[in-house]
Amino acid sequence: MTLLSVQDLKLEYDGRIILDGVSFDLAQGELKVIMGPSGSGKSTLLRCLNRLATPTGGRVVFEGRDVLGPGVDERALRQRIGFVFQNFALYRHLTALQNVTLALRHLRRMPAAEADERALRQLARMDMQAHAHKYPAQLSGGQKQRVAIARALAMDPAVLFFDEPTSALDPLMSREVVNILHQLRDERVSMLCVTHDLYLARAAGGRVMFLDEGRIHAEGEVDELFGPNADPRVRAFFHQELRQAQTAQPIDAAQPMDQAQPAGPSGPAGLAER
Numbered sequence: 001m002t003l004l005s006v007q008d009l010k011l012e013y014d015g016r017i018i019l020d021g022v023s024f025d026l027a028q029g030e031l032k033v034i035m036g037p038s039g040s041g042k043s044t045l046l047r048c049l050n051r052l053a054t055p056t057g058g059r060v061v062f063e064g065r066d067v068l069g070p071g072v073d074e075r076a077l078r079q080r081i082g083f084v085f086q087n088f089a090l091y092r093h094l095t096a097l098q099n100v101t102l103a104l105r106h107l108r109r110m111p112a113a114e115a116d117e118r119a120l121r122q123l124a125r126m127d128m129q130a131h132a133h134k135y136p137a138q139l140s141g142g143q144k145q146r147v148a149i150a151r152a153l154a155m156d157p158a159v160l161f162f163d164e165p166t167s168a169l170d171p172l173m174s175r176e177v178v179n180i181l182h183q184l185r186d187e188r189v190s191m192l193c194v195t196h197d198l199y200l201a202r203a204a205g206g207r208v209m210f211l212d213e214g215r216i217h218a219e220g221e222v223d224e225l226f227g228p229n230a231d232p233r234v235r236a237f238f239h240q241e242l243r244q245a246q247t248a249q250p251i252d253a254a255q256p257m258d259q260a261q262p263a264g265p266s267g268p269a270g271l272a273e274r
């Protein structure tokens with residue numbers, strides 16, 4: 001069943017075309033990854049879908065409703081879309097548990113005991129129950145991101161959007177987040193994930209849409225998209241990202257993606273153990 005349908009989405013800023021007719025569907029339980037060069041419009045695309053940015057044309061149908069039309073309750077819409085940011089966006093004066101319960105208490109008006117119970121369940125799902133009473137400063141980057149994901153999940157959204165969830169993390173920490181994405185995909189959580197991280201794209205195992213100059217230029221499984229027959233623009237992006245991955249992780253990342261093994265059940269055998 002289609003959860004989200006994006007049709008010919010266009011956006012201009014000051015006469016400059018940022019999104020140039022983007023169309024795709026996201027099915028219930030599906031993960032799609034959006035990759036592409038810096039400035040290609042990836043974050044703007046996500047922002048249009050929950051009305052943080054206003055498209056100049058096109059249609060977005062989410063859960064059967066046109067979300068760009070008049071009369072849409074933006075607050076209700078954003079509660080159906082969980083957003084996970086690269087910088088975690090946690091309140092540093094609140095514990096992990098309090099960060100997760102905050103929106104439940106204030107937006108959902110949930111009683112404290114019920115909010116705590118729900119938050120602890122989501123923290124446990126992220127294997128973070130032992131850290132529930134720690135403050136963000138006492139957590140690693142990967143742990144902070146897992147709290148942020150627990151917070152998004154606690155609102156019981158229809159879909160999770162990730163905007164560069166690993167880019168603030170070192171390779172070891174980002175591995176934790178990649179494993180979580182893999183787990184959520186197995187649990188059939190619907191997800192849209194913007195990333196530059198080839199390892200994440202591969203490990204998460206979803207279809208990749210390659211956005212370039214505001215258009216979906218190519219789409220496919222990561223191995224076919226970046227494989228030997230890759231489109232030249234995709235190949236250029238791939239080589240640039242791989243060079244950066246090699247700088248961060250010089251040992252295993254040297255294995256080219258098109259020679260790598262397909263992903264196994266516990267993650268990819270290919271691009272670098274992080």
Ligand SMILES: Nc1ncnc2c1ncn2[C@@H]1O[C@H](COP(=O)(O)OP(=O)(O)OP(=O)(O)O)[C@@H](O)[C@H]1O
Nearest residue numbers: 013014018036037038039040041042043044045196
């Ligand atoms: N509010 C805005 N006003 C004007 N221009 C904007 C605004 N937001 C984004 N842009 C421009 O739109 C283009 C796409 O930006 P966007 O952040 O969506 O790219 P991106 O693909 O997510 O890039 P990156 O990978 O670097 O995060 C950029 O040229 C950016 O400068």
